[in-house]
């Protein structure tokens with residue numbers, strides 16, 4: 183079993199809570215490498231990190247399948263073709279702090295660091311489902327059951343979530359046992375996790391123990407109750423979760439990583455850097471404004487066409503006169519869509535999917 187990773191100790195991370203461990207890297211550290219090092223990768227846990235024995239861990243596959251499977255996790259790569267995908271993992275609550283500044287929200291006040299881009303290696307979920315002879319109707323769901331126990335309003339439950347069959351059969355969805363070329367760090371799901379590129383992180387269970395093909399989404403609070411988007415008039419989490427929209431695909435988003443909010447900068451040109459994500463589509467343009475959106479300057483994109491599930495890094499140099507400024511960023515995707523201007527316009531009681539223009543106040547000497 184690998185040792186608890188550096189991230190688990192919270193080293194150099196902003197720790198929102200130690201138990202369960204919820205921590206994110208500072209923004210400049212996030213922007214330092216296109217593939218986020220494991221020790222700089224945010225950690226989001228709902229319960230204690232389980233310590234599993236990689237040599238003995240098994241994965242069960244059942245439900246609406248012709249042949250239920252019970253496979254050694256360590257043997258997956260021997261039986262199925264290994265695959266690698268470079269993909270963003272991001273929490274639905276990334277940038278929640280900005281929504282909390284509008285009106286109270288529930289959940290940890292993540293800044294812009296509940297996101298990372300990693301090279302995930304494992305096997306394709308579709309290959310495993312086909313080996314089990316899974317029914318493939320589009321109306322079915324693939325549920326993941328994990329090994330960690332979490333305290334919830336519904337009592338102590340094992341973590342679980344599900345994805346629709348059509349997504350489960352997409353080639354980018356992996357059962358991963360490695361992150362950035364090394365065994366999964368314990369806090370990121372050792373020895374096996376799902377990686378569902380493009381979807382909110384909650385749909386990528388860590389410490390994966392079982393997969394079930396079923397005719398409805400997973401039972402349990404993480405699928406049934408949490409991770410739903412409520413309208414702005416809902417100011418208390420309702421008992422009837424059906425009132426909310428299930429969060430799967432993540433929206434177009436961009437954040438400024440440098441300079442930091444509140445930075446005091448020397449006179450002269452200001453280098454601005456950040457990330458943008460357009461899961462499923464491409465980021466085609468990133469705009470920066472220092473006058474509240476009246477004028478926009480285009481950033482230079484670091485394009486990597488071979489990595490459609492990754493983020494796009496961007497960079498611009500702004501000429502700002504001495505004084506106080508607010509730098510704002512917005513991205514555009516290949517469908518010509520862009521982001522809402524104000525956090526006020528996307529506020530929701532659970533603080534999910536904050537994709538408003540990211541704004542950073544700075545002072546130039």
Ligand SMILES: Nc1nc2c(c(=O)[nH]1)N[C@H]1C(S)=C(S)[C@@H](COP(=O)(O)O)O[C@H]1N2
Pocket residue numbers: 223224225226227228229271272273274328329330341369370371382383384385386387388389
């Ligand atoms: N078993 C398990 N899987 C889980 C979680 C969890 O608490 N338990 N948290 C989910 C959430 S909400 C997110 S955002 C991602 C975070 O993955 P990371 O900690 O590797 O960054 O894991 C997901 N998978």
Ligand SMILES: [Mo]
Pocket residue numbers: 226272273274275382383384
């Ligand atoms: Mo999350």
